[in-house]
Structure formats: C-alpha cells, structure tokens
Amino acid sequence: xxxxPEQMRDIEKVVQRFRETGLKITPQRLSIFxxxxxxxxxxxxxxxxxxxxxxxxxxxxTTVYKTLQTxxxxxxxxxxxxxxERAHYDPxxxxxxxxxxxxxxxxxDLEDSADMPLLMKLPHGSPGFEVHSIQVHAVGLCAECR
Amino acid sequence: xxxxPEQMRDIEKVVQRFRETGLKITPQRLSIFxxxxxxxxxxxxxxxxxxxxxxxxxxxxTTVYKTLQTxxxxxxxxxxxxxxERAHYDPxxxxxxxxxxxxxxxxxDLEDSADMPLLMKLPHGSPGFEVHSIQVHAVGLCAECR
DNA sequence: GTTACTGCAAACAGTTTGCATTACC
DNA sequence: GGTAATGCAAACTGTTTGCAGTAAC
Numbered sequence: 001x002x003x004x005p006e007q008m009r010d011i012e013k014v015v016q017r018f019r020e021t022g023l024k025i026t027p028q029r030l031s032i033f034x035x036x037x038x039x040x041x042x043x044x045x046x047x048x049x050x051x052x053x054x055x056x057x058x059x060x061x062t063t064v065y066k067t068l069q070t071x072x073x074x075x076x077x078x079x080x081x082x083x084x085e086r087a088h089y090d091p092x093x094x095x096x097x098x099x100x101x102x103x104x105x106x107x108x109d110l111e112d113s114a115d116m117p118l119l120m121k122l123p124h125g126s127p128g129f130e131v132h133s134i135q136v137h138a139v140g141l142c143a144e145c146r
Numbered sequence: 147x148x149x150x151p152e153q154m155r156d157i158e159k160v161v162q163r164f165r166e167t168g169l170k171i172t173p174q175r176l177s178i179f180x181x182x183x184x185x186x187x188x189x190x191x192x193x194x195x196x197x198x199x200x201x202x203x204x205x206x207x208t209t210v211y212k213t214l215q216t217x218x219x220x221x222x223x224x225x226x227x228x229x230x231e232r233a234h235y236d237p238x239x240x241x242x243x244x245x246x247x248x249x250x251x252x253x254x255d256l257e258d259s260a261d262m263p264l265l266m267k268l269p270h271g272s273p274g275f276e277v278h279s280i281q282v283h284a285v286g287l288c289a290e291c292r
Numbered sequence: 293g294t295t296a297c298t299g300c301a302a303a304c305a306g307t308t309t310g311c312a313t314t315a316c317c
Numbered sequence: 318g319g320t321a322a323t324g325c326a327a328a329c330t331g332t333t334t335g336c337a338g339t340a341a342c
Contacts, residue, residue: 024296024341046331060299065332067297081283084227085307086331099275108275128289129245129254137227137281143274170316170321192306206324211307213322231332232306 007037010091014076023070031055032067036077036091042098042107044086082107082137097136103145110138153183156237160222169216177201178213182223182237188244188253190232228253228283243282249291256284 011033015025031052036043039051049064068089071077080088082100088107090098097110157179161171177198182189185197195210214235217223226234228246234253236244243256 019342022296022342026297026341028298044331058299062300062333063298069333079230081227081230084225084233087230099277101275102278128292129247129256129284130287130292131245131284132248132286133284135281135283135285137283138275138277138279139281140278141276146274146276165317168317168321172316172322174323190306204324208308208325209323215308 007034010037014071017074017076021074028052028056028059028063029067032064036089040092040109042080042088042090044088046086048089078133080107080135082135082139095134097138099138099140099142101142101145102139103141106142108142153180156183160217163220163222167220174198174202174205174209175213178210182235186238186255188226188234188236190234192232194235224279226253226281228285241280243284245284245286245288247288247291248285249287252288254288
C-alpha cells in the first residue's frame with residue numbers, strides 16, 4: 001500500500017517550495033519532512049533529532065535545528081510556545097486548540113475544535129494589531145497524569 | 147491620595163497568604179509585589195529585577211527569580227509562555243487574551259475579550275483532560291511595528 | 293563549477309541550584 | 318532562637334552561530 005497519499009502530497013509540496021526558493025533537497029531534510037508529517041506528537045527539536053538519528057546515524061542536531069528554522073520561516077510548520085522549557089513543532093498549520101500537560105509535558109490536539117473558526121474572529125478586532133496566528137492552549141493535567 | 151485601593155487590596159491579600167503559609171515578608175518581596183500590581187506591561191524576570199533594583203540597589207536576580215516562582219506556584223501570578231525567548235509574568239490571573247508582537251516582543255492585553263467566557267467553555271470538553279488555565283495568544287504585529 | 297547544506301565545536305542566553313550569610317518572625 | 322530568605326557564584330539546558338569540508342544542482 002505504501003505511504004498515505006495525504007502525507008505524500010504534503011511532502012511533495014514542501015519539496016517543490018524548496019526547489020522554487022533555490023533551497024536544496026538533501027536526504028537529511030527529506031527524513032525530517034517525513035518524520036514531521038508521519039508523527040503528530042508535536043516533537044521538540046531534540047525529539048526530531050533523535051528520531052532522524054535512526055535513519056541518518058551521523059546527522060547533527062544543527063542540521064535538524066536549521067531545517068526546522070527554515071520550515072518555520074517559510075510557514076510550513078508552526079513553532080509552539082507552550083512548554084516554557086523548549087519549543088515544539090507542528091506540521092499542522094491550521095488553527096486548532098492544543099492541550100499541554102503540566103506533568104508529562106505532552107502536547108496534544110484538542111479533537112473537538114468545532115467553535116474554533118468563531119473563536120478566531122475574536123482578536124482580529126484588536127485596534128491596530130495585525131494578527132498572524134492565534135494559539136490557544138489548555139494547560140492542565142492529562143488523563144494519565146491525573 | 148495615596149495608592150489606588152484596588153492594588154492595596156491585592157497586595158494585602160498576597161501578604162496574608164504568605165503569612166498563612168509561614169513565608170516571610172521581606173522588603174524585597176514587598177517591592178516585587180507592588181511592582182507587579184502597578185505595572186501591567188507583563189514584565190520578564192529581568193524586567194522585574196531592573197525595576198526593583200531602583201528601590202533595592204543590592205537586590206539580586208536570584209531573589210526576584212525565586213519570588214516569582216513562589217508567586218507562580220501559589221497561583222498568585224501567571225507565567226506566560228508566549229515569547230519563546232523568555233517567560234513573562236502577569237498578576238492578572240483572570241482569563242483574557244494576550245497579543246504578542248513578533249517585532250518588539252511586547253505583550254498586551256486584548257481589551258475586547260467579551261466573548262472570552264464562551265470561549266473558555268470550549269476546551270473543558272476534552273475527554274479526561276483537566277484544564278487548569280487557558281492561554282489565548284494572538285501573535286502578529288502591533289500598530290507601532292507595522 | 294557554483295551555491296547551499298552538513299556537522300563540529302564553541303558561544304550564548306535564560307533559567308536554576310548550592311550554600312554561607314543575613315533577616316524576619 | 319528557629320526558620321526561611323537573600324545574594325553570590327557556578328552549573329545547566331536549550332538555542333544559536335562561525336566555519337571548514339561536503340554534497341546538491
């Protein structure tokens with residue numbers, strides 16, 4: 001069956017944007033792209049590094065770090081400021097609510113974000129402030145940690 | 147005229163909670179309490195340190211840092227994870243929307259948070275997740291930086 | 293061949309801790 | 318007097334950079 005078509009399309013799009021911008025497609029980068037789109041656990045840079053290490057035993061943290069920066073600057077992924085200890089990354093750039101567990105530090109998507117579109121209109125009314133994105137974080141304890 | 151009654155009450159409450167918990171009221175801590183309640187600019191630990199330095203020229207960053215931790219752990223202030231570079235603190239623990247300017251890094255309160263109570267109900271529906279607080283951040287550019 | 297990426301090592305910045313001294317209660 | 322806070326200095330952790338060698342195009 002191969003890979004899921006959704007992910008393949010996502011990765012193809014990123015690859016195309018890289019080529020258009022004159023950026024190079026390296027095996028390391030491809031692995032990072034794939035990892036981000038397969039894994040929806042909102043990994044930190046360190047997490048991404050350790051995972052890609054399984055495929056590229058000689059990849060450096062610097063490469064992972066710089067690739068994440070590039071993707072973020074292109075708007076292909078969003079950098080989450082939820083965990084004060086480190087940044088986490090999300091390939092899903094649509095606006096949705098995250099839950100953050102204070103105990104295990106896990107970040108999850110809130111499934112039922114039905115009212116989100118309505119919610120999004122809210123801060124656009126701020127006088128003079130140009131909203132690029134909205135982050136909504138529910139901070140607390142997950143089912144396992146309670 | 148003296149101090150505004152609101153602030154005095156807030157500070158009195160904190161002082162009382164400290165006494166009840168067996169924590170000591172020092173001049174350094176009092177200055178930090180006052181500063182937090184007078185200044186609504188969502189200061190970082192460094193900001194608080196530099197401001198208190200004007201009153202206590204020998205205060206250390208460690209003291210400021212530890213006092214902020216204590217206040218946060220007591221739930222008297224909230225620690226904001228908006229700016230990935232550093233933590234900011236807010237004595238207003240009511241749920242309200244913050245704007246964060248990518249350029250000048252300033253954090254402000256969104257005045258018009260009328261729909262906030264409605265908004266707050268949303269993530270409480272997450273199965274098994276116990277919500278302690280909700281942070282809503284509008285990230286973008288402020289009027290001055292545009 | 294040219295240009296950009298990789299990976300190393302080192303620098304950085306904010307945060308956190310251990311401990312002796314000092315101050316509050 | 319007993320207990321906790323202060324302030325110093327140093328350790329820590331995640332983030333960021335400079336640069337020589339390497340690989341993509």
